[in-house]
Amino acid sequence: MVSVGTMVWLTSELMFFAGLFAMFFTLRSTQSEMFAEGASELDIPLATTITVILVASSVTAQFGVFAAERHQPRRTGGAFQIKHWGMVEWYILSFIMGAIFIGGQTYEFAVMVSHGITVSSNAFGSAFYITTGFHGLHVIGGLIAFLYVIARAYFSVKFTHKEAHAAVVVSYYWHFVDVVWIALFGIVYLLPLFA
């Protein structure tokens, strides 16, 4: 039941981002020179690094799901015996990687604002901050969700299917946000290199 609801909600989220993509493409087609100029300000090496980290965090979250599915909340071995990690360890690692992503994005925003590109400066600024910013808010929401899943695992002495289920649906959301970022990264950062 929870997973069906999550999936239906995620499809509505897809339409939300569809609106943002449509806005981005429309502004880009009317203001192509401004977008080319704005794109030259983007920090592509940094964005590539945080993209790789975010994609990797999806993989670690999936390992957390595998641990949750075998009802293993915590590690059974030492802290660095990755094979014996439970859901909590994998989710904490995913949380840290997601937090690094947010840190990198915040740094890039700060640098761009210092270069005079703000959300109200021109159409490129609006499109850039609104698309990537809304995605960043979704990542922050996912980070909070990770914390709740971890908190639930710590609160419960017995790890039941309910805790496992929560972990699984949070991973659905995390993968979705990850896929949306790959699309955004392609459109915002890579497209100007080829067009």
Place this chain on the structure above:
Amino acid sequence: MKANIGLFLGLGIFVLIVAFIYGFWSGWSDLAGFPLLLLTAGMAFMLWFYLRMVAKNHDVLDGDNPEGEIEHMAGNYGEFAPWSWWPLGLGFSAAFAFFGLAIDWWVFFLALIPGLFFITGWVLEFNRKRYAH
């Protein structure tokens, strides 16, 4: 389940075709409509993929059984708290937050405090006190 899977697959294919017809007809100049139609097809394919996954992991569902009766669908659909106050508080916090957006940012940030309180209470409702397990 089979009907649902077919429904979303058909919808996805239809919208995908319509997207390209629309794109061609508008001379690829409308960059709002074409991507939106493409992602609407994506939405349908997403549900198709998910339902197919569910159908694969389960045996024949009662909805697909031609001999099935309504009562076969009875049973446990999930765990819902019949008396929980947390969602109501969360709803009020959300209303407060939207009110804040209309007034000023500080009101919005103020609304995050009860929001965080109620959502935490809701999430951990069945992990605390007499429901601790």
